[in-house]
Amino acid sequence: MIMQDTTAYIEDVLKKYLPKKEGYQKIIFEAMEYALMAGGKRLRPLFMYEVYVMFGGTDKKVIEPFMAAMEMIHTYSLIHDDLPAMDDDEYRRGRKTTHIVYGEAMGILAGDALLNYAYETALSAFDNTCDTKNVIKALSVLAKKAGVFGMVGGQVVDVEMNAQVPEPVVLDFIYRLKTAALLEASFMIGGILAGATEEETEALEMIARNVGIAFQIQDDILDVTSSTEVLGKPVNSDEKNDKTTYVSFFGIDKAKTDVKKYSEKAEDILSGLNVKGDRTTIKKLIESLIYREK
Amino acid sequence: MIMQDTTAYIEDVLKKYLPKKEGYQKIIFEAMEYALMAGGKRLRPLFMYEVYVMFGGTDKKVIEPFMAAMEMIHTYSLIHDDLPAMDDDEYRRGRKTTHIVYGEAMGILAGDALLNYAYETALSAFDNTCDTKNVIKALSVLAKKAGVFGMVGGQVVDVEMNAQVPEPVVLDFIYRLKTAALLEASFMIGGILAGATEEETEALEMIARNVGIAFQIQDDILDVTSSTEVLGKPVNSDEKNDKTTYVSFFGIDKAKTDVKKYSEKAEDILSGLNVKGDRTTIKKLIESLIYREK
Numbered sequence: 273m274i275m276q277d278t279t280a281y282i283e284d285v286l287k288k289y290l291p292k293k294e295g296y297q298k299i300i301f302e303a304m305e306y307a308l309m310a311g312g313k314r315l316r317p318l319f320m321y322e323v324y325v326m327f328g329g330t331d332k333k334v335i336e337p338f339m340a341a342m343e344m345i346h347t348y349s350l351i352h353d354d355l356p357a358m359d360d361d362e363y364r365r366g367r368k369t370t371h372i373v374y375g376e377a378m379g380i381l382a383g384d385a386l387l388n389y390a391y392e393t394a395l396s397a398f399d400n401t402c403d404t405k406n407v408i409k410a411l412s413v414l415a416k417k418a419g420v421f422g423m424v425g426g427q428v429v430d431v432e433m434n435a436q437v438p439e440p441v442v443l444d445f446i447y448r449l450k451t452a453a454l455l456e457a458s459f460m461i462g463g464i465l466a467g468a469t470e471e472e473t474e475a476l477e478m479i480a481r482n483v484g485i486a487f488q489i490q491d492d493i494l495d496v497t498s499s500t501e502v503l504g505k506p507v508n509s510d511e512k513n514d515k516t517t518y519v520s521f522f523g524i525d526k527a528k529t530d531v532k533k534y535s536e537k538a539e540d541i542l543s544g545l546n547v548k549g550d551r552t553t554i555k556k557l558i559e560s561l562i563y564r565e566k
Numbered sequence: 567m568i569m570q571d572t573t574a575y576i577e578d579v580l581k582k583y584l585p586k587k588e589g590y591q592k593i594i595f596e597a598m599e600y601a602l603m604a605g606g607k608r609l610r611p612l613f614m615y616e617v618y619v620m621f622g623g624t625d626k627k628v629i630e631p632f633m634a635a636m637e638m639i640h641t642y643s644l645i646h647d648d649l650p651a652m653d654d655d656e657y658r659r660g661r662k663t664t665h666i667v668y669g670e671a672m673g674i675l676a677g678d679a680l681l682n683y684a685y686e687t688a689l690s691a692f693d694n695t696c697d698t699k700n701v702i703k704a705l706s707v708l709a710k711k712a713g714v715f716g717m718v719g720g721q722v723v724d725v726e727m728n729a730q731v732p733e734p735v736v737l738d739f740i741y742r743l744k745t746a747a748l749l750e751a752s753f754m755i756g757g758i759l760a761g762a763t764e765e766e767t768e769a770l771e772m773i774a775r776n777v778g779i780a781f782q783i784q785d786d787i788l789d790v791t792s793s794t795e796v797l798g799k800p801v802n803s804d805e806k807n808d809k810t811t812y813v814s815f816f817g818i819d820k821a822k823t824d825v826k827k828y829s830e831k832a833e834d835i836l837s838g839l840n841v842k843g844d845r846t847t848i849k850k851l852i853e854s855l856i857y858r859e860k
Contacts, residue, residue, distance in 0.1 A: 296739050297719040299726060304714075352678060357649075357670035376651035377725045380674065381718060384646060387678065388713035391685050395709055398702050408692050415689055419682035420598075424675060425591040431671045432593060445590050 275557070278321065282314045282339060289340035289393050299374070303382035304389070307370045308347050315487075316342045316458040319557065323462030323476060328548035333400035338410055338461050341394035345418050346454055348386035349427070351379055358431070359513070364505055391415075403465075410461045417457035426450025437516050444485075447518070451491075452484025475545055479538045479554075486534035487561050489527050492517035494566065496524065503566050535562050569851070572615065576608045576633060583634035583687050593668070597676035598683070601664045602641050609781075610636045610752040613851065617756030617770060622842035627694035632704055632755050635688035639712050640748055642680035643721070645673055652725070653807070657799055685709075697759075704755045711751035720744025731810050738779075741812070745785075746778025769839055773832045780828035781855050783821050786811035788860065790818065797860050829856050 286308055293301040317339035324335045354361040354369040355376065362372050371379025394414060397407050416422055426449025429442060438446070459480035463473050494503060495510050496519055510517045519527045538558055542551055580602055587595040611633035618629045648655040648663040649670065656666050665673025688708060691701050710716055720743025723736060732740070753774035757767050788797060789804050790813055804811045813821045832852055836845055 291714060295719075296736060297714060297722045297743075300714055300719065300722040348678075352674055355651075355674060357674060378722070380646055380649060380651060381722055381725065383678070384642075384681065385714050385718045385722075387681055388709060388718060392706075392709040392713055395702070395706050398706075404698055404702070408689070408698070412686075412689050412692075415682060415686040419686055420585060420591060420594055420679050424679045424682060425589075425594065428591045428594040428672070428675055428679075431675065442590060449591075 275318075275553075275560075278318060279314050282317045282321070282343070283309070285317070285336050285339055286343055289337065291389070299378065300381060300385050303370055303374045303378055304386055306373060307351050307382060307386065308344060310347075310365050310367055312365055314343060315561075316346055316454055319455065319480070319483075319554070320458040320462040322553045322557065323459050324466045326547050326549040326551055326554060327463050327466035327468050327472075329462070329466030331401065334397055334403070334407070334465055335462070337393050337395075337397040337400070338414065338465065341390040341414065342454065342458055342461070344386045344390035344393065345414075345423075348383040348390070349423060351383040351386070353427070355379055361505070366505075387418075390418075406464050406467065410464045413457050413460045413464065417453040417460075422449055422453035422457070426453065433516070434514075437521070440521065443516065443518065443521060447485050447488045448481060451488040452481045455484040455487070456480040472545065475541055479541045482534045482538035482541070483558055483561065486531045486538070486558075489518045489531045489534070490562065490564065492519040493524065493527050493531070494564075495519070498565060531562055535559070569612075569847075569854075572612060573608050576611045576615070576637070577603070579611070579630050580634055580637055583631065585683070593672065594675060594679050597664055597668045597672055598680055600667060601645050601676060601680065602638060604641075604659050604661055606659055608637060609855075610640055610748055613749065613774070613777075613848070614752040614756040616847050616851065617753050618760045620841050620843040620845055620848060621757050621760035621762050621766075623756070623760030625695065628691055628697070628701070628759050629756070631687050631689075631691040631694070632708065632759065635684040635708065636748065636752055636755070638680045638684035638687065639708075639717075642677040642684070643717060645677040645680070647721070649673055655799070655803075659799065681712075684712075700758050700761065704758045707751050707754045707758065711747040711754075716743055716747035716751070720747065727810065728808075731815070734815070737810065737812065737815060741779050741782045742775060745782040746775045749778040749781070750774040766839065769835050773835045776828045776832035776835070777852055777855065780825045780832070780852075783812045783825045783828070784855065784858065786813040787818065787821050787825070788858075789813070792859065825856055829853070 290305050290308065291301050320339050320342060321335060329335060350364065351370045353359050354364060355371055361369055363369060370382050374382065394411055398404065401407060426446050430446050430450055433442065456477045459476040460473050463476045468476065492510065495507055498507055500507050510520065535558055539555060542554060584599050584602065585595050614633050614636060615629060623629060644658060645664045647653050648658060649665055655663055657663060664676050668676065688705055692698065695701060720740050724740045724744055727736065750771045753770040754767050757770045762770065786804065789801055792801055794801050829852055833849060836848060
């Protein structure tokens with residue numbers, strides 16, 4: 273599949289795994305769909321799927337629940353991040369944020385609902401395979417990378433650092449956990465479910481970590497160099513929020529150099545992998561992240 | 567074990583499964599502990615454990631991760647329920663609520679952290695047993711009863727009904743999902759992990775549903791008949807919040823009769839079960855709920 277086709281396929285997978293909009297609690301199904309189907313790059317399920325294919329995985333019924341679960345976890349984190357007590361954002365991807373449309377209480381609950389539903393969805397993979405061992409491994413990776421030793425841990429330190437200037441080692445911690453952790457899980461789960469070895473899974477984790485950090489630095493760069501029209505969200509938001517970023521700390525030149533450095537590191541590890549499938553799709557995906565404009 | 571001993575044992579289990587308070591994200595571990603170790607009746611893990619024992623379960627390493635996970639899910643729901651956008655409560659169990667102590671952003675994140683960590687914790691049961699099939703079943707029950715078809719679904723309708731008078735059928739839906747669902751999961755998981763049959767698991771679900779609804783009606787009764795000192799939280803909060811409860815809808819007399827009715831129904835199903843162990847502990851626990859004063 274070429275990349276646009278894969279993104280369309282992912283949108284179909286997401287829709288398929290959303291609950292039907294019916295019953296007394298219908299409003300929460302609508303809010304979940306509103307948040308989940310808001311577009312976006314679908315980077316995490318995209319990488320998960322392509323890594324799965326690269327390692328020779330063929331059974332979509334096993335990988336799909338995890339693709340959907342991953343995007344649900346990413347989406348819940350965005351909903352909660354946008355809340356007034358957090359980043360207080362009214363727009364995301366050019367649309368009103370979930371709590372603006374459905375109210376703050378329902379925004380909190382829609383986030384909770386998507387996080388929990390991610391596990392319901394991922395657990396459904398057990399129904400579709402006898403390969404219980406790898407599904408258990410994949411679930412453990414998902415839970416660890418989404419939680420206090422992964423994404424949530426990064427958010428916590430990010431919130432704590434608000435308006436303070438963090439040490440570079442803390443900035444690295446935030447980027448690694450807040451942004452890279454879910455990408456790490458996506459790469460690792462794609463590999464695990466296709467039967468990757470421990471060693472290969474560790475290599476995948478390292479590729480994703482470098483991609484994640486590069487991605488976040490590029491995000492910081494775009495926040496100062498792009499426009500609201502192109503990004504679909506306000507630019508200069510970091511400066512307005514007194515937020516220290518890679519760019520404000522190291523300057524734009526080093527930021528640009530390091531995006532390249534981290535991406536090349538990721539591609540180096542990728543080249544060293546001994547895989548069944550073609551690695552050019554992953555390579556192209558990584559490169560599209562470096563040269564992206566939004 | 568007598569009941570106080572079991573509660574002390576559960577406190578130990580909870581402490582054991584909490585993450586160490588170290589690292590850059592230390593504050594979130596503190597907030598999780600603050601919320602989780604705030605006392606309370608520990609009803610859900612208590613029932614889970616006692617049902618497990620009643621069905622002949624002996625391996626604590628299998629049930630403990632689920633006991634801890636269940637209380638983490640219950641606790642996350644309380645943290646988010648207390649937020650300003652939800653019930654806006656400053657006190658719970660006589661102590662300041664989590665967002666009052668740690669700030670609103672950290673309150674949101676502490677809830678997210680506990681929900682996700684519940685799954686990390688429950689998944690660790692796979693490391694302690696070869697009985698993969700029942701752990702998978704237990705995980706599915708946990709996820710379903712905690713989510714949009716369980717507790718979160720109930721919270722959603724509860725929030726939507728705020729200051730409206732719901733139909734009795736909707737009030738029943740809220741009580742069944744918001745309060746009973748996690749009790750249902752606790753009973754079911756206790757049974758499943760001890761090897762209960764499908765039929766027995768269904769009976770356990772029904773016992774818990776009746777106990778849950780009785781428990782919630784008793785809660786409504788205490789809100790109008792108790793004192794802040796005894797309850798550890800403000801009384802008459804439902805009236806102040808214009809909230810329709812079983813008491814405001816049906817009156818205190820029918821409420822009291824129905825607590826008894828639901829409890830007796832639960833005990834009837836319990837008597838019909840063919841179990842290895844002694845059922846008097848569960849029976850006593852149910853009765854202690856009816857006659858409780860806080």
